[in-house]
Amino acid sequence: MLGSLHPLDLVVVALYLIAVIWIGSRAAAGTNNEEGFFLAGRKLGKLYQFFLNFGNATEPQGAVSTASFVYQQGAPGSWLSFQTVFMNPYFWFMNVWFRRVRLTTVSDLFEDRYASKGLSLFYAVFQILVACVFLGFGNVTAYKIASSLVVKQEVQWTAAERTSVEGYREMKALEKQAAAGTLTAEMKPALDTLRDRNARGELRSYVTVLNDIAFYAVFTLVVGAYIVLGGMAAAAVNEGLQSVLIIVFSLLLIPTGLKAIGGWSALAEKVPKQMFDLFGSASAEQFSVVSLCGILLVSIVQNGGLSHNMGICGSAKDEFAARSGVSGTYLKRFMIILWAFAGLIAVALFGVGGLSDPDATWGAMSNRLLGPGLVGLMLAGVLAGTMSTLAAKALAISSLFVRNVYRQIWPDITQAQGVFYARCTIVAVLILGTVAATLMGSFYDIVNIVLTVNIPFGAAVLMTYWWRRVTAPAVWCCVIISTLTILVVPWTASKIPALAQSASLAQPSTKPGTGVYFSKVVHQDPNDLTSPYVAAQTRTNRFNFEVWLLGKAGVNVAALTPTQRFTLQFFVDGLLPFAVLIIASLLTKKTDPARVAQFYGKMKTPVGKTPELEIATMEETARNPARFDDTKLFGRNSSWEFCKWDRVDTIGFIICCAISASIVGIFIGFLRWAAP
Template sequence: MIFGSLHVLDLAIIVAYLLAVIWIGQRAAKATASEEGFFLAGRKLGKLYQFFLNFGNATEPQGAVSTASFVFQQGAAGSWLSFQTVFMNPYFWFMNVWFRRVRLTTVSDLFEDRFASRGLSLFYALFQILVACVFLGFGNVVAYRIAASLVVKPEATWTVTERASVEGYRELRKLEKEFTAGALAPELKPKLDLLRDQSARGELHSYVTLLNDVAFYVGFALVVGTYIVLGGMAAAAVNEGLQSILIIVFSVLLIPTGIHAIGGWHMLAEKVPPNFFKLFGAGGTAQFSAWNLAGILLVSLVQIHGLSHNMGICGSAKNEFAARTGVSGNYLKRIMIILWAFAGLIAVAVFGVGGLADPDSAWGAMSNKLLGPGLIGLMLAGVLAGTMSTLAAKALAISSLFVRNVYRQIWPDVTQAQGVFYARCTIAAVLVLGGVSAWLMGDFLSIVNLVLTVNLPFGAAVLMIYFWRRLTSAAVWTSVILSTLVILVIPWTASRSAAMSTHASLVQTTPGPTGRPEGVYFSTVLRQRPNDLTSPLVGGGRFNFELWVLNHVGLKAAELTKNQRLTAQFFFDGLFPFAVLILVSLFTRRTDPKRVAEFYGKMKTPVGATPELEAAAMEETRRNPARFDHTKLFPRSAWEFCKWDRVDTIGFVVCCALSAAIIGLFLLALAAAGP
């Protein structure tokens, strides 16, 4: 052991991986002379690269850790927070084509192409640059927390403060168990309340790590920045192959080692409660209802359209079928989710039900207990690979937005070489900002909520652009501004207003499932003065403004469970932007009909198999934009839904069958493992 729990072999594996991705970036640098080569790899990526891009971008370590944690607490039913995405895959069969068929470089270009609005294009670019700080920060935080749990500090070397933090955490978990069982002595209730308050302030920890967060973020940014700055999208695509292999290794490692540790596959049924093997129904405290998952699925489907890297990933495909083939990468992720769920079940067998003080540390605790020298290194390399693959695509998308939709609006005569240079500078800048964002981030669950909703304002607008001819730029402006205020600005700034964070009606609490008080509107409600249970309450974290609005139209917020309050928020957030878009569009001036006709004519024109066929097809569409209007499902309406052709139908049916097969595989695996 030379660095906490890491062996020299582990460090060698991690260093080898980091050197490999930088070497790949250097090798790919030759194809990045032009902006299209740098941002879209020349639109030449085939089916295999699209598979790797989609799989790497969709599969992140946070999913593994959260899935294992929820399964450890609730049984197999806890996997639905991640596994619900299996229902989204058939939709990607169509969505990937839209982003390829629009024939643009960035999502910002879409607003200029559809509305001739450089203002909307610029606003989207600036909005996404800020959003990138959230996504990059979130990715950094997840990677750091997993890595930190694997590089732990020996207990003998703890400081007094560190020991007090860990012992306080352990005491909190012990008192919580007694409280839930109704066996807590009355004189210990004030102690429990104080520990709860300390936990909410982030003063208690389940382990002590040797890994410095700032050093980790700096090193992480340097490696990702180096290979993307050198090779652009081509480097990202090639690296996805290596990173995808490591992600699979990361997901598989704990299964055979865990099965061996508990004495064989048959021991799962003996050591894990029978109800933990039920995919439908909860093995522990139910946190995710069907309505809750439907709300999460709604916001996921809407916000995914606003992601800045969609155009880069799908637009880099050499043809439509290559873009659609990327769906297979998403299916492989669903298989990974099943593996993550079984890792959670194995954790139950290894540690016992409720055997970990911190359920979120299940993945790290198992890794430390089961993996030997070399395997820990592979696990860490997989964590880094999963995070890097996601961050690379986002950083590349932001650089293209800045160069094409911000810089060129000010200096339109920038050469291709200069554009690539400024893109590289932008990548370095956003990675630094992502590290700063990660350092400032706090409550993990609030971060997840932010990541799920931050792209909803533009996600709804992009979806409506593809399907509704009547949509106006005024409606998009109104919806984006109002949705940003309602979904993002007010909820995330309310706690900084003393008038709101201390208002008696807003800092209400209600008993949770275990009897622990939960905020009705604020995600956390603390005592104003630490260690003083007589001080007034103050709200912190995210303010559920959506629930406050619904409460004023008849929904009784205080009578809802935490799960139901979150569900109400998600449905409100998912539907509100559409309501504004439709209502305002009906009362504002239409976009130039000729421009609109050309846009939807292009969206109905299949991408040509060769550059020559593509140019000929688009020239014919420019002459006759309505040449494919006979394919519209509602010919005389403003809705642009089209009839499915043979490829649409067969692909959708196959995707549905694959989704059903994966659910069936999960059920069969659970039945084989259970009693």
């Protein structure tokens, strides 16, 4: 056996990996040109769109991070994922925008709308770097679960490992005394020292035998193999198999967990009552309704800039097929409910704060609850979900590189050469994702990156669809200013000694180990609790530049809770890019009116049901780009491109809203049923 893995588990995982590579080889026949490789020939119907959207949206990092956040905060911790339930009605329209634009990559959008090769190239390079974050997140998720399943026995621990685990256990024992009010004054310094060590990442509750580098290498090899072989067609077919496994791994921990804690009624006995309140408490360290609004805002904005939107929606054979993908994302919302209850079961199983690494909640539960074969099935499900997400992103990045970087330098390459270079790009990007995984920290920090990294271009893409007046210089201003404010300064500040050691910036907050501005602060001398606080030199320690700016504007940010500061950060991140875009557009020269007219004429032209109808309708739009301007919501002469809804728009939106409300109601109902 390998650690706690049984040979049967290894057989299950091996069979899954063989299956996905075989599917990739079978799909390779239709990938001789770029449209076939990147978009499956724009021939995917409703069923494939369902699988693509479900598989791409339902990544294991969502399951693992949701269970982790719920374990720490209770039901409100699920909002980082569950807020997407309110985005489904928006997707009913967004999917059509990315299909009607009739392009291959999001980079093409900037060249088509603004005639800006520079913006197109910058977006492509930016997204290649962003992809490393997403791919790294997927790798970390898979490793977190696998590593917690393959643990060292206590007799195999080294002296350093024993010190780490025993220090963690001692800290938890002292924290229980502190919570009960029985901690003596003499023991408080010992608790503070252990908390300081924990903030530095020195304490842990288990020791794994799984090497992270070896795991990332094998994982990347398998993902690369089936995507390099079959492209989007392989991704779409594999989504069917992977979607089934995702559902299975989402279900496995619920019945086994309930049995282990003593049944459904044990949740009310062993989980604190406030953890069942989905909308949180203003005084507690939980996400509130206001937090939800901030998270939802940045989710909608960043979603517009995702590089794989064009590949998934653009591969649909028609508009209704593209819209049908919404059904796949709805199934994910039910999965989130299961993941949240897994987190609550973990609270009952391990106790509040019983795990040194909350990110390992899912893996620790799997290790405790599942037997031979089921552990392998869990691992296969995790790998399936991660692979489905990585596949879509890797394909999107390869298309960006070939079409918007390589062809700008060598425009005369053949279609076959383009596919070859795309395959090489997939390999390179997956390797970079592996490197990124080794640099990542906690899920809380990673999710913060994932939710904000695409905001600069997300705002630009949405305004490109919505507002005729937006200009290329305004997009440049938006991207540069937003990137500096949201990404560059926050994630590099802790690495600058003058900032990391500044007494005014490294202020501690009320929550041990966290700061007012830096997400983690520790004592400069770990052996001297009177030494000044400094920013912890962990792999990811974000400086809340947005809150610092608000503090300079007069807001008393030190008096706020960490969650309130987190919420303020999201509102600034979500609104700043739009403010920059609007102001800069009004101060710069308009884009060529003829080009703009053709773009918005195309956006209002429905996709033809057949290739012949599509050609005919686009030729008519080219002759008369204003032929649909009477559908504009604010009049033909308005610069805002919002259109009046037709029957399909209205009925679809109402149904989506009703389903979203029903899912929220079901979640609340189950929480109230489980609550004391």
